[in-house]
Each structure stands twice: as structure tokens, then as C-alpha cells.
Amino acid sequence: MIKVDARGLDCPQPVIKTKDALSEGEKVETLVDNETACKNLQKLGKKMDCEVDVLEVDDDFQLTFIPEEGVVTSSTTSEELNDNGDEEGKVYFISSDVLGDGEKELGEILIKGFTYTLTEIAPRPKAIVFMNDGVKLPTLNDEVIENLKILEEAGVEIISCGTCLDYYDLKDELAVGEVSNMYTIVETLNNNPVVTF
Known part of the structure; x- marks a missing residue:
């Protein structure tokens, strides 16, 4: 699993970093510190055909992206x-x-x-x-x-x-x-x- 710590990063960096990580074809776990970033990442997961599990940890949001089997979630080359x-x-x-x-x-x-x-x-x-x-x-x-x-x-x-x-x-x-x-x-x-x- 690839872990992305996107806490403190301005929009759109959490989305871009997560999208890049998803291009590896593995599960990705992203940590963000605000609800807006969490919602933006959930939209990304839907767009990239991933199941997204969200867990609130203290004041942060931990999102786990699970690519749909057989679907390639490639980043733009x-x-x-x-x-x-x-x-x-x-x-x-x-x-x-x-x-x-x-x-x-x-x-x-x-x-x-x-x-x-x-x-x-x-x-x-x-x-x-x-x-x-x-x-x-x-x-x-x-x-x-x-x-x-x-x-x-x-x-x-x-x-x-x-x-x-x-x-x-x-x-x-x-x-x-x-x-x-x-x-x-x-x-x-x-x-x-x-x-x-």
C-alpha cells in the first residue's frame, strides 16, 4: 500500500499526489486535515473507479483507495x-x-x-x-x-x-x-x- 501524507497541502496538491500514487496500480492511503480535501479525494476515487473508505483519525481524515479489480487507474503520462x-x-x-x-x-x-x-x-x-x-x-x-x-x-x-x-x-x-x-x-x-x- 502506498501512503500519502497530504496534511497541510493546498488544493489541488492532495488530489494530484493521490492520483499519481494511484497510477502505480496499488491501494493508496491518503491522510488529509480538512473536510474539503476529503470530499475532493472522494470525488477523485469515484472518477478513477476506486472504492474509497474514509476513517476519521483525531482531527484528520484517512482515505483508503482500493482500485476496482481489472481497472487500470493510470495517471496522465x-x-x-x-x-x-x-x-x-x-x-x-x-x-x-x-x-x-x-x-x-x-x-x-x-x-x-x-x-x-x-x-x-x-x-x-x-x-x-x-x-x-x-x-x-x-x-x-x-x-x-x-x-x-x-x-x-x-x-x-x-x-x-x-x-x-x-x-x-x-x-x-x-x-x-x-x-x-x-x-x-x-x-x-x-x-x-x-x-x-
Whole structure:
């Protein structure tokens, strides 16, 4: 049995670590410290055709994943993650340095989790376009920058608006991706399915 201690880890790491462990084809026991993570892991188990037993231990939740006999619970391979294939990927248009309209601190946590999750799923986006406050992410946010570097190495275009970088005096701070212009940005958005944040 593979044991995963996911206590204290931010979303989506408990799910990703458990999913990776399940790819070994063995029983997995995951320990988490909050009910939300427990529920997310139960959904993962259902999606991956596993029986999931939940036991409350002190203030923690212990989940045991038992793969259904004959069902392969494989994780996405690195080749699948790195290959967008012939299918046109989505373009993510990010115009803020936080995710959502609520509390700024929560939005900062969410945008880090979002960019991290993009490194762990398939298919990957075709491009990520940063505009307005969004350009602060590939320039000032170290955790997001690391995630974006992983995506760029996998072939995802990381595009930042040059006018926005100039406005915030951040052009020299760009740590990943390329500086672009409005024509190229509009063309990229016009020719691909777009998800806006």
C-alpha cells in the first residue's frame, strides 16, 4: 500500500499526489486535515473507479483507495502532458493578478493553485495571454513564474501585453514568455477557443 501524507497541502496538491500514487496500480492511503480535501479525494476515487473508505483519525481524515479489480487507474503520462497534438488547445486570457473578485489574499492563493494545476493536466492550453494587472504574474509572482516556466517548456505560449508591461514599468522584470502587441494578442484570441479570467 502506498501512503500519502497530504496534511497541510493546498488544493489541488492532495488530489494530484493521490492520483499519481494511484497510477502505480496499488491501494493508496491518503491522510488529509480538512473536510474539503476529503470530499475532493472522494470525488477523485469515484472518477478513477476506486472504492474509497474514509476513517476519521483525531482531527484528520484517512482515505483508503482500493482500485476496482481489472481497472487500470493510470495517471496522465508526461508525453500526454507535453503533447497538444493536432487539436487546437484553449487560450487562457488573464487580466488580473488574482483569480476571482473576492478577497485579494484568497485570489492570490487561487491563481497559484490554478497555474500549478495547468502543469498537471492534459490537454495543456495552447497559450496563456496576460493583460492589464495580469502582467504582474509572469513578472512579480515567483510561484506562478515557476509554473509558467514548466508550461512554456512543454510548448505553451506565454504572452504578455507590451503596453501593460510598460504602463507598470515591468518590461525588464518579465521572467517567462514573450512581450507581444495588441494585434498578435487579438489574432491569438480570435483564432482559438478562449477562457477569460
